[in-house]
Each structure stands twice: as structure tokens, then as C-alpha cells.
Amino acid sequence: MRNTVLEYEVTKTVELARLGKRTDGRGLEEMREFTVEINKYENAEGSARVLLGKTEVAAGVKIEVGKPYPDSPDEGAISIGAELLPLAHSEYEAGPPSMDEIEIARVVDRGLRESKSIDFSKLCIKEGEAILVAYMDFYAINSDGNMFDAGSIAGLVSLMNSKLPKVDEKNRIVKHEYTGKLQMTKQPLLSTFVKIGGKIMVDPTYLEEKAAEARFSVASTEDGKLCAMQKGMGGSFTVDEVNYMIETGIKVAKETRKKLAKFL
Amino acid sequence: MKMGKHGSEVVADYSKDKKRMDGRKGMDELRPIKIKVGVIPNADGSAYLEWGQNKVYAAVYGPREALPKHSQNPYKSVIKVSYRMATFSVPERKQPRPNRRDSEISKVLGEALQKAVFVENFPNTEISVFVEVVDANAGSRVACLTAASCALADAGIPMRDLVAATGTGKAFNEIVLDLNKDEEDAPDAVDIPLGILPQTGEIVLLQMDGVITKEEFNKALQMGIKGCKDIYKIQKSALKAKYELEELKLDSAKKAIKEEGPSQAGEEKAAKPEKAEKAEKTTKKEDKAKKVKK
Amino acid sequence: MSKKVVVPGDLVSAERKRLGSNVFVSDGKVYSKVLGISDDEGEVASVVALEGKYNPQVQDTIVGVVGRVVFAGYGININSYTESFMPKSSFREELKVGDIIVATINYVNELKEADLEYAKKMYGGEIIEVTPVRTPRLIGKNGSMLELIRRGTGTEIIIGKNGRVWTRGGNIPLLKKVVKFIEENSYKSNLTNTIEAFFGVLPPEAGAAKDKKGTTEESEVMDQAQENEESDRFNTTEGE
Numbered sequence: 001m002r003n004t005v006l007e008y009e010v011t012k013t014v015e016l017a018r019l020g021k022r023t024d025g026r027g028l029e030e031m032r033e034f035t036v037e038i039n040k041y042e043n044a045e046g047s048a049r050v051l052l053g054k055t056e057v058a059a060g061v062k063i064e065v066g067k068p069y070p071d072s073p074d075e076g077a078i079s080i081g082a083e084l085l086p087l088a089h090s091e092y093e094a095g096p097p098s099m100d101e102i103e104i105a106r107v108v109d110r111g112l113r114e115s116k117s118i119d120f121s122k123l124c125i126k127e128g129e130a131i132l133v134a135y136m137d138f139y140a141i142n143s144d145g146n147m148f149d150a151g152s153i154a155g156l157v158s159l160m161n162s163k164l165p166k167v168d169e170k171n172r173i174v175k176h177e178y179t180g181k182l183q184m185t186k187q188p189l190l191s192t193f194v195k196i197g198g199k200i201m202v203d204p205t206y207l208e209e210k211a212a213e214a215r216f217s218v219a220s221t222e223d224g225k226l227c228a229m230q231k232g233m234g235g236s237f238t239v240d241e242v243n244y245m246i247e248t249g250i251k252v253a254k255e256t257r258k259k260l261a262k263f264l
Numbered sequence: 265m266k267m268g269k270h271g272s273e274v275v276a277d278y279s280k281d282k283k284r285m286d287g288r289k290g291m292d293e294l295r296p297i298k299i300k301v302g303v304i305p306n307a308d309g310s311a312y313l314e315w316g317q318n319k320v321y322a323a324v325y326g327p328r329e330a331l332p333k334h335s336q337n338p339y340k341s342v343i344k345v346s347y348r349m350a351t352f353s354v355p356e357r358k359q360p361r362p363n364r365r366d367s368e369i370s371k372v373l374g375e376a377l378q379k380a381v382f383v384e385n386f387p388n389t390e391i392s393v394f395v396e397v398v399d400a401n402a403g404s405r406v407a408c409l410t411a412a413s414c415a416l417a418d419a420g421i422p423m424r425d426l427v428a429a430t431g432t433g434k435a436f437n438e439i440v441l442d443l444n445k446d447e448e449d450a451p452d453a454v455d456i457p458l459g460i461l462p463q464t465g466e467i468v469l470l471q472m473d474g475v476i477t478k479e480e481f482n483k484a485l486q487m488g489i490k491g492c493k494d495i496y497k498i499q500k501s502a503l504k505a506k507y508e509l510e511e512l513k514l515d516s517a518k519k520a521i522k523e524e525g526p527s528q529a530g531e532e533k534a535a536k537p538e539k540a541e542k543a544e545k546t547t548k549k550e551d552k553a554k555k556v557k558k
Numbered sequence: 559m560s561k562k563v564v565v566p567g568d569l570v571s572a573e574r575k576r577l578g579s580n581v582f583v584s585d586g587k588v589y590s591k592v593l594g595i596s597d598d599e600g601e602v603a604s605v606v607a608l609e610g611k612y613n614p615q616v617q618d619t620i621v622g623v624v625g626r627v628v629f630a631g632y633g634i635n636i637n638s639y640t641e642s643f644m645p646k647s648s649f650r651e652e653l654k655v656g657d658i659i660v661a662t663i664n665y666v667n668e669l670k671e672a673d674l675e676y677a678k679k680m681y682g683g684e685i686i687e688v689t690p691v692r693t694p695r696l697i698g699k700n701g702s703m704l705e706l707i708r709r710g711t712g713t714e715i716i717i718g719k720n721g722r723v724w725t726r727g728g729n730i731p732l733l734k735k736v737v738k739f740i741e742e743n744s745y746k747s748n749l750t751n752t753i754e755a756f757f758g759v760l761p762p763e764a765g766a767a768k769d770k771k772g773t774t775e776e777s778e779v780m781d782q783a784q785e786n787e788e789s790d791r792f793n794t795t796e797g798e
Contacts, residue, residue, distance in 0.1 A: 007623070041319065043352060043400065044352035044353075044399075060350060141321055142305055142307075329640050382582075387668065388640075389639050419610070421610070422592050504563045512746045513748070518756065521739050
């Protein structure tokens with residue numbers, strides 16, 4: 001029960017928020033410190049372990065041969081999965097994917113895919129017959145909130161560090177041989193906000209998520225364009241608030257990219 | 265070219281080569297093992313373990329109320345292990361959904377821990393043990409069992425002993441300890457996952473597949489038991505690593521507490537003497553309390 | 559001195575002795591059940607656990623939080639294996655979810671369900687969570703450590719054996735750091751002297767006795783007898 005959020009903690013969080021303050025002393029536009037470890041998992045074509053505050057995520061990419069979709073015969077594909085492992089929090093249960101897990105996976109997916117930063121034609125092996133599919137799955141190891149942004153960072157870093165396997169004339173993967181890295185022309189990143197006590201803040205901790213009335217994620221690329229959005233939870237935002245979050249999201253993502261530069 | 269067990273092409277003869285495919289000189293040599301406990305803050309106990317290329321996390325939640333209520337056992341705690349592998353932990357991507365192998369391993373690992381834990385102390389509760397493999401190269405289940413036992417100790421759950429586990433068996437004409445993937449793929453490979461309570465040598469996990477004589481099996485078993493005892497030493501150091509029985513000095517206190525100085529108790533009379541006495545009375549009462557045996 | 563860090567199954571004493579906490583006997587020898595600090599000096603072999611959930615004991619003072627409100631009463635979260643139920647009649651006022659109470663355990667059954675009495679609601683303040691098995695060190699012999707940190711920070715403090723410290727007023731940020739330091743170093747020797755030295759000379763309180771002489775260096779020889787006496791205080795269960 002160490003991590004049961006107590007009601008009085010939620011009340012305190014809301015009180016502090018009304019004064020523009022946060023329980024961990026951060027600014028409203030300040031992300032937590034994060035660290036990244038790349039390519040530690042040797043069976044994966046690319047991998048990243050991200051520690052965002054106390055939230056820990058392990059992400060890995062497996063690239064396999066697949067069949068192209070009929071309406072895009074010369075394009076490869078990516079597929080994103082997420083799991084909130086019961087390891088990560090006493091509230092997570094083993095079993096079929098929960099709605100939260102599915103939402104997180106799909107939002108991170110759209111953030112990456114809709115940025116149009118992957119040249120899928122480079123993942124085509126033989127038009128109409130065979131393509132490469134990059135599966136990126138990320139797992140919560142310890143949850144202290146904001147799996148969205150942690151997953152987004154881990155996903156981006158692991159995909160950009162993935163090696164493309166060599167394929168033989170029978171369209172089978174040749175073990176231990178590679179033909180270069182997965183290329184991404186842009187670096188999409190999610191920025192997630194919550195509204196607590198009427199105030200908006202970025203990168204919520206678990207406690208802040210519990211105290212929040214509404215949540216918003218926006219994916220942006222370095223050119224300031226937006227490529228995905230998701231509003232979550234039962235509360236609401238004003239138009240001004242949404243525009244504020246978009247502006248701030250672009251700013252925060254730029255700072256994150258700077259810190260990630262050495263890994264990309 | 266000899267065809268390996270799973271259709272791969274591996275050739276070696278350890279009785280001639282005198283060294284193993286991954287460079288280990290000893291047939292009874294373990295791959296390097298590193299363990300760190302207390303790595304998952306939300307869990308009651310946790311461990312991260314690297315064993316050769318294997319990398320696994322173990323987290324323990326409990327003892328906690330067992331739900332649904334009908335799964336409760338009025339005489340003891342139920343240990344539930346969930347063994348899972350990340351999709352990217354193996355050479356060919358694993359499907360996210362748990363398969364039958366995952367279920368079987370979860371079951372035998374849970375049973376291996378039963379004898380070690382004082383389950384009778386916590387009736388009606390459940391001890392949940394979650395193990396997740398993020399990188400695998402033969403022996404992931406024994407790596408998980410070894411890590412799980414460290415996580416249980418880290419959670420402060422009373423146990424008779426830790427559980428130490430290793431793979432043992434035969435490959436390329438020799439009895440070998442801790443088979444790696446190439447050895448598991450040998451045409452004559454025999455894989456024996458083994459788990460013991462190191463103090464007494466009692467066996468709590470034992471599985472086998474392959475063809476082997478009784479004598480070979482016993483040789484592998486003895487090698488495995490010795491291997492487990494070596495692993496036990498590594499488990500102990502990992503658990504003890506956080507705790508140094510040193511003598512405290514004022515400097516360390518100042519550094520840790522960052523010398524904000526004691527508050528001026530004169531000015532900040534937060535507590536009226538009467539309330540302060542109540543706090544004292546509270547503590548004096550519990551100090552003098554008689555502990556009633558159940 | 560024979561204090562050692564032990565893991566479950568480690569030998570505590572090769573001879574038969576009276577059994578303290580967290581140990582078991584096998585083949586005439588005493589072994590540890592938990593990760594902890596063993597002590598086999600004297601007639602009792604015991605282990606002070608370093609980690610672990612709160613094991614409710616009769617007469618323990620605990621800090622609880624109201625987790626559920628039902629028609630007849632309240633489900634109180636006491637940071638143990640199960641929650642405790644209290645009827646509404648136990649309180650003078652209506653409680654709501656999140657309210658903090660201090661109570662005493664008056665009965666524990668074989669399923670470790672605890673009944674509470676002498677409950678009272680605490681107004682304001684906050685909770686500091688600590689590892690339950692280390693709370694005795696925060697209290698100290700006869701409440702000496704509690705007194706020291708209370709005066710040193712000017713706060714109101716109630717220490718619940720269930721790993722919760724309720725506090726209000728005074729220098730709470732300092733208190734949090736001191737509590738964390740004591741918790742992390744609870745098993746090390748010279749802790750009391752170090753904390754005394756840290757707070758230095760405390761101004762006398764109305765009605766209080768003498769001043770404690772603060773020391774700036776730990777040139778004092780550790781008081782072995784005091785340490786041993788204090789370590790007896792760790793025992794919250796008798797030979798299970």
C-alpha cells in the first residue's frame with residue numbers, strides 16, 4: 001500500500017495547484033529530469049530504457065517481414081504496442097489490455113506515425129509481396145505518471161536507433177546482418193498536460209494524474225507542426241487553454257529534443 | 265554439418281574443444297551474473313538481474329488481501345507468479361499475449377517459492393510476484409526465479425531460505441552448467457532447470473528435457489547444486505549491498521539533512537506543552553506496552 | 559559486538575537461545591527469517607527487520623486514514639494487510655474519506671485483522687510515510703528520539719507504529735529530512751549521538767529538565783549499553 005494515493009494528498013495537490021505550485025516544486029512548464037539508455041537489449045533491433053522522474057519504461061523494436069496492405073503495396077509499416085505491467089504499480093492488473101493501455105499505445109502510435117517522418121517505401125522489400133514491419137513495444141516498469149511522454153521518448157529513441165535486418169532472396173531475415181538504420185526525417189514527441197485546480201501543468205506525476213480533472217497530449221515536430229492530439233479524462237478545456245498547451249508543448253518538445261540529441 | 269535440435273547448424277565437441285562456444289573455459293562455469301535490489305520504487309520488493317545476455321525484472325506486491333474472495337486460503341498466503349516476456353526479448357518477436365509456456369513457467373516458479381516463504385504467517389492474503397524478461401538467452405526462467413527470491417527478501421517477507429536456481433545439463437558431449445542458447449540448440453542438448461533452498465539443498469524446481477542416462481543426470485544435478493550455491497552468494501551480496509553497519513558521524517548527518525539548523529524552538533512554539541505531553545504519553549504508553557501473544 | 563546483516567536462512571546463533579523476533583529454529587540452531595540485523599549477544603537471539611509491512615500488534619498506536627465511508631462506519635486504511643473497520647459511534651463527529659485519525663489497536667485476529675479503539679480525528683497536519691519496521695528507532699528509548707526531533711524542529715509529532723508519522727506546525731521540511739535520515743540509517747550505530755549533535759544545544763522548554771550538552775565532534779565513545787537497550791526496543795513481535 002506504499003503507493004496508494006491518499007485523499008488528503010490529492011486535496012493538497014489541488015490546493016497547491018490553485019497557487020500555481022506543484023508538490024515536487026517544479027514549474028508548471030517544467031518536465032522532470034530524464035535519462036536514456038540505448039540498445040541495451042540485444043535481441044531487439046533497437047531499444048531504449050527511459051527514466052522520466054521515477055517513471056521507468058523499457059522499449060524495444062523488432063523488425064519482421066510482413067505482407068503489405070492491399071492499398072499500399074509498396075509501403076512498409078510500423079506497429080506500436082504498450083503494456084502497463086503489474087510490476088509498475090499496485091493498481092495495474094495482469095490480464096487483457098486495459099482501456100488506459102490501449103489509449104496510451106494508440107496516442108504514442110499516432111504521434112510517431114502521423115508525423116510522416118518515416119519513409120515507408122524504404123521499408124518495402126518487394127512491391128505487393130513483402131515489406132518490413134517495425135514493431136515497437138514499450139513496457140511500464142515503474143509508474144509515476146505520464147506514460148504518454150515516457151513512451152513517446154522511448155519509442156522515438158528506440159526506432160531511430162534500430163538496425164534494418166538484411167533480407168535474402170526468399171524474403172527471409174538473415175540473422176545478424178543489417179543494411180543500415182531506420183531513418184526518420186523528423187523527431188515527433190508528445191507533450192502531455194493536466195489541469196488541476198484550474199491550472200495547467202506539463203508532465204504529470206502519478207499523484208497529479210489522480211488529482212487532475214482533464215488531460216491533453218499534443219505531438220509536435222521540430223518545425224513547430226502538430227501531428228497528433230488527444231484530450232483525456234472527464235473534465236474540459238477552453239480554447240485558450242488548448243492553444244496555450246499547444247504553444248507550450250512545442251516549446252517543451254524542443255527542449256527535450258536538445259537533451260536527446262546525443263542519442264539520436 | 266550436424267543439424268541442431270531446432271534446425272540450426274551448430275558444430276562443436278566439448279570433449280575435444282576444452283572450451284565452450286561463448287568462451288567459458290569451465291564446463292561448470294556460470295555466465296556473469298549481476299543483481300540489484302530495490303529498483304522499482306512502487307513495489308514492496310524488487311530486483312533487476314542480468315545473467316549472461318538475460319535481463320529480467322522481478323517485483324513483489326504483498327502480502328495483500330487476496331481477491332477475489334474465493335481465491336483466499338484461510339490457512340496461508342497464496343503465492344502467484346506471473347512470468348512474461350517482452351516482445352523484443354527474443355530473436356523472433358514474441359506475441360504480446362501470454363502463451364502456454366508462460367503459464368506453465370508461472371506455475372512452476374510459484375510452486376518453487378512455496379516452500380521458502382512462511383506462507384502460514386499470512387492467511388487470506390496473496391503474494392504477487394511479477395517477473396518480466398526484457399532480453400533472453402537461455403535460462404530466463406531460472407534467472408527469474410533467482411531474481412524473484414531476492415525481491416521477496418527485499419520486501420521483508422519472512423522466508424526459511426532464499427531460492428537459488430540455475431540451468432544445468434548436457435551439450436556437445438559434455439555435462440555442462442548454465443547452458444547458453446547455442447548449447448540449448450546442440451543436437452544432444454539436455455536442459456535441466458534446477459532451483460534449490462541453498463541452506464539445505466532441498467530441490468524446489470526441477471524440470472528436464474532431452475535424452476540422458478541416470479549417471480549423467482546425477483553428474484549434472486551435482487554440478488547444478490554447486491552452481492546454485494555460488495549463485496546464492498551473489499544473491500546475498502546484492503541484498504546486503506544497501507546496508508553498511510558503519511558508525512555514523514555528524515558530518516554525514518549534516519550533509520544529508522543539509523544543515524538547515526534546528527528551528528528556534530523558543531520562537532516556534534508550535535505545540536502547547538499539553539499537546540506535546542500527549543505525544544509523549546502516546547510513545548511512553550507503547551514503550552511500556554505488553555505484547556500479547558496471539 | 560555481534561551484529562550482522564543477515565538474509566533469510568542465515569545463521570543467527572549456533573546455540574540454543576531464547577527466541578526474539580524474526581527468527582526460527584531448525585536442528586537446534588537459530589536462523590533469520592528476514593533481511594535484517596541479527597543480534598545474538600545475551601540470552602536472546604533475534605533479528606531486527608530492515609524491510610517489511612506493518613504487522614498489527616495489540617496496544618500499538620497507529621495513524622490511520624479513512625478509506626471508505628459506509629452507512630454503519632468507516633473502513634480505515636492502517637497501512638497493513640487489511641483495513642480496519644470502525645463504527646460511526648466511535649467518533650464524536652462525522653468523518654469523510656481522507657480524514658486522518660490516531661487510534662490504538664485493541665485486538666488482532668489470526669487473519670491479522672485489527673480492531674481499533676481510542677480513535678480521534680486529527681485536524682490539519684500531514685503524514686510522513688516511513689518503513690514500518692523502522693519506526694521504533696524514530697521513537698527511541700522511552701521516546702527519547704521522538705522528543706529530540708520534536709524539540710529540534712518545533713513540530714507536533716505522533717509516530718504510528720504502522721509506518722506513518724503525523725505532524726503539524728513547526729519546521730516540517732526539516733522534520734521530513736531528519737525522519738528520512740533516521741529511517742535510512744536506523745540500523746547504524748551512533749545514531750542517537752549523531753542526531754543529538756546535529757540539533758546541538760536546544761533552548762530549554764518550560765518545565766523541561768536540564769540542557770543536553772551538544773557535541774561538535776563524535777569523539778564520544780559509543781555507549782554500548784545504551785545501544786543494546788535501544789535495540790531491544792526494536793522487537794515488536796515475540797519469537798514467531
